[in-house]
Amino acid sequence: MSAHWDTIGYLISSKYRLAVIHRLANAPATPTQIATDENLSPSHVSRAIQRLADRSIVELAVPETQRKNRLYELTPKGTTLWSEIRTAGLDR
Incomplete structure (x- = not known):
């Protein structure tokens, strides 16, 4: 079982x-x-992004000072978690 199972459970519990x-x-x-x-x-x-950022799963891809068109991306941790979710067939 994945070492990230608690976090994966957290992710898949919210659409x-x-x-x-x-x-x-x-x-x-x-x-x-x-x-x-x-x-x-x-x-x-926006609420989901904030919660994911709090857990270091997503991050800003632009400077923090940029107020408009704020791009977000997966962190390396987020990419790993997404891969595990897909491998387990838990993506949707």
Whole structure:
């Protein structure tokens, strides 16, 4: 079993967190792009991003001082977790 199982459980327990990492696995994106691509509310996406950032799963891909068009990307930890989720068939 994965050493990351608690975190994987946390990720797959929310359709919003799962959608965010699914989208960011393809390329960096803004919260608006993620919301549009995944057909979700921007407020839910922003909240999911903040929670994922708190756990070092996603991070800003632009300077912290940039207030508009803030791109987010998966961290190496996030990429590893996404790979484990897909391998286990837990992605959607």
